[in-house]
Each structure stands twice: as structure tokens, then as C-alpha cells.
Amino acid sequence: MVPEALFFSALLFVIGVVGVLTRRNAIIIFMCVELMLNAVNLSFIALSRLYGASGQVFVIFVMAVAAAESAVGLAIIIAIFRHHETVDLKNINLLKG
Amino acid sequence: MQYGFLYQFFFYLFGVIGVASAITFVTRKNPVAAALWLVNTMFCLAALYIMMDAQFVGAVQVLVYAGAIMVVFLFVVMLLNLGQPSAAADIKGTGARIAAGVAGLVLVAELLVLARQKLPPLLPDLPRxxxxxxxxxxxxxxxxxxxxxxxxxxxxxxxxxxxxxxxxRG
Structure with missing residues (x-):
């Protein structure tokens, strides 16, 4: 059960990484980050079956931080949209040399 | 393994549905469809949590992730009127694809390492x-x-x- 869960967790994490690397829509990239956080949560839960309930406590913390992060990140995306009228990362290249 | 066939079956079922939904999520062009597939992944993960004796975390997963965070995402998509797939291709060029391929290779290496790992025995289930x-x-x-x-x-x-x-501001 635990190795399978770690296997699914690795798969989900890499799917999230691939999404962050290949997509251009800022909102979808943000959702991919959430997917990666979820994959790590799955590892925590699986390993808490072996090492005790501290892993579950950590998952609660990760969820709280993810909620805060999504609130602030989406507010930033709204601010960027007001400025550029787009969330396509191709057009948001102020720091590009 | 002290768990029965049905347990194993549903464990694999929810895992496979979750991973398949995640792949569908990454490949959708429409942000709303992508968000709904991600909700599906999160429900499957909640089921896996409950099967691994983390019932409270499973409930919180449904409430916080599937309920709150994804609603905020959909709300922003609605607010910015991004419901339609963008006209330009929403996929980056070759450089990003190569980087994604490297990520896949890292996954294969990770799984090979994981396959030969010796894990300690499971803790006992929570008493009824x-x-x-x-x-x-x-x-x-x-x-x-x-x-x-x-x-x-x-x-x-x-x-x-x-x-x-x-x-x-204003």
C-alpha cells in the first residue's frame, strides 16, 4: 500500500512539474503548483502509516499554507491582469533581457 | 499484506483515476475544464487518504482543496473572463519540452530507486x-x-x- 502511494505521489508530482514547464496560462501553472503540493501531501500521508501521525499534522500545515498562497497568488494574477489585460506568460516579460 | 483484494482494488482504482485526471488536467486548453479535472484528482486523493487511515485529513482535503481553493480558482477565471481557451497555442516551445522530458527521466530514476527501497513495517490500524x-x-x-x-x-x-x-485603486 505505501510503495504504491509513493509511486502515485511521484507520478502526480512529475505531472505538476511538466505542467509548470510547458504551459503558458498563469492560472493553469498555479493549479499545477497546487497539484505538486497535493502529491507531496500524499507522500506524507503514506509515510505517516509507517512513522506515526506527525505526517498528518504536517499535511494540515501544508494545506493552510497552500490556502494562503493561492489567495495571495490569485490576487497577484488579478493585479497583473489589470495591468497587462492578459495572463499569458508570453506577454509578461518585464524582466527579460 | 493483511489487506484484502477489495482494498487493493479500490486503492489502485482511485490512484489510477487520480493520475489519469491529473494528465487530463495538464493537457486541457480550457481553464475551467482543467480546474474541474483537478478537482477530480483531489477527490481521488481524499479517497486514498481515507484508505490510509487519515480520515480527518481526507475530510479536510475535500473541504479545503476541492471546496475552497478550487472555487477561488474558478472564481478568478470567471472574474477575468478567461473561460474560453486562448487563441494562441497554450504550450511553450522546444526548450520547455526538453525540460519536461528531463523531468520524466528523473521520474524514472526516482521510481527505480523507490522500487529497491526496504520500508519499515506498517504501524497497526487504529482500533475500532x-x-x-x-x-x-x-x-x-x-x-x-x-x-x-x-x-x-x-x-x-x-x-x-x-x-x-x-x-x-482609485
């Missing part, structure tokens, strides 16, 4: 009739009390920051 919140809340309110309080401050700061950032 235990309060499922007790194993979490005991360490949460004793050992991890300070991080817990810091999390509440973090959430407060995030609320204030989100309002300040998203408010229309």
Missing part, C-alpha cells in the same frame, strides 16, 4: 471506535502548538495581502 481526530490533535496542540499559531497569523496576513493586492 477510536476518535479519528485524536491522533492528529494530540501532536497538533502540544508538540506543534507554535507552528499552529504561526499558521493562523500567516492566514491573517494572506487575507489582508490578498485584499490589498486585488483592490481596485
Amino acid at each position: 471506535g477510536t476518535n479519528i481526530t485524536v491522533p492528529i490533535t494530540e501532536p497538533l496542540f502540544r508538540q506543534y502548538l507554535l507552528p499552529f499559531e504561526l499558521t493562523s497569523i500567516l492566514l491573517l496576513v494572506a487575507i489582508v495581502g490578498a485584499v490589498v493586492l486585488a483592490k481596485r
